[in-house]
Amino acid sequence: MLATAALLALAGCRQDMHNQPKYVPLRSSEFFKDGRSARMPVDHTVARNTLVEDTQFYKGGNVFEDQYFLTGKINGQPGDKFPLPVTKEVLARGHERYTIYCTPCHSRTGDGDGMIPSRGLKRPPSFHDARLKKEPIGYFYDVMTNGFGAMLNYSAQVKPEDRWAIAAYIRALQLSQDAKLSDVPENERKNIKDLAPNAPSVLTQPVGHKPGEVQNTTNTEKTQQGGKH
Numbered sequence: 145m146l147a148t149a150a151l152l153a154l155a156g157c158r159q160d161m162h163n164q165p166k167y168v169p170l171r172s173s174e175f176f177k178d179g180r181s182a183r184m185p186v187d188h189t190v191a192r193n194t195l196v197e198d199t200q201f202y203k204g205g206n207v208f209e210d211q212y213f214l215t216g217k218i219n220g221q222p223g224d225k226f227p228l229p230v231t232k233e234v235l236a237r238g239h240e241r242y243t244i245y246c247t248p249c250h251s252r253t254g255d256g257d258g259m260i261p262s263r264g265l266k267r268p269p270s271f272h273d274a275r276l277k278k279e280p281i282g283y284f285y286d287v288m289t290n291g292f293g294a295m296l297n298y299s300a301q302v303k304p305e306d307r308w309a310i311a312a313y314i315r316a317l318q319l320s321q322d323a324k325l326s327d328v329p330e331n332e333r334k335n336i337k338d339l340a341p342n343a344p345s346v347l348t349q350p351v352g353h354k355p356g357e358v359q360n361t362t363n364t365e366k367t368q369q370g371g372k373h
């Protein structure tokens with residue numbers, strides 16, 4: 145009897161808590177004529193900090209470019225150009241952001257051997273896999289923006305400019321793990337040997353080797369041969 149009374153009392157409490165004088169997001173309203181509880185901002189409201197809806201205002205330039213800047217896509221397909229100039233500063237910013245947001249899973253070299261996969265999360269593919277080397281730059285932007293499979297998106301943590309900067313840095317990473325001596329300007333080549341006496345043979349091979357010789361040595365193969373970075 146007492147228990148039933150207690151239950152009833154509790155149920156009563158719960159009901160009170162349910163009927164709060166507030167609207168949950170997007171709930172309809174009988175109070176307003178248009179039936180919406182979420183009200184439009186009053187005219188001439190000025191957005192603060194992150195006005196990205198109005199891309200024309202946000203970035204200037206033409207709307208098509210801006211859509212690309214925010215989506216990485218052209219006609220629904222990942223695009224193959226950078227919407228902003230890739231300067232040394234952009235790459236440095238990309239390096240920094242990549243180190244913060246991506247290395248825990250993708251590792252500093254991008255081979256996918258980060259700390260988190262080593263503790264059980266699905267191992268991401270290496271950025272040096274032939275498939276990902278061929279993906280256009282907009283694809284990397286899109287993965288960060290919308291996520292991919294087991295990977296959540298980073299659109300809340302990483303703003304659009306920084307997503308592009310990270311994408312640029314991933315391109316640099318891809319090159320760094322597959323660079324040939326002939327990619328380095330002639331007057332710099334000597335320095336590279338001096339700096340890295342244990343550089344992989346790809347770097348120390350005489351210049352002028354046939355292009356096909358090194359090209360099919362993907363990073364994965366190198367890793368399988370036991371070369372850890």
Ligand code: HEC
Nearest residue numbers: 245246249260266267268269284287288292293294295298
């Ligand atoms: C918490 C771990 C984690 C973090 C942090 C992370 N990723 Fe991933 N990423 C993954 C996993 C896991 C996959 C593979 C997902 C799958 O195949 O289901 C993946 C896949 C990818 C792919 C390849 C998609 C494909 O086509 O196979 C790209 C590109 C990528 N991530 C970019 C990034 C970038 C850039 C960042 C940093 C902003 C980042 N990731 C941060 C876990 C992570």
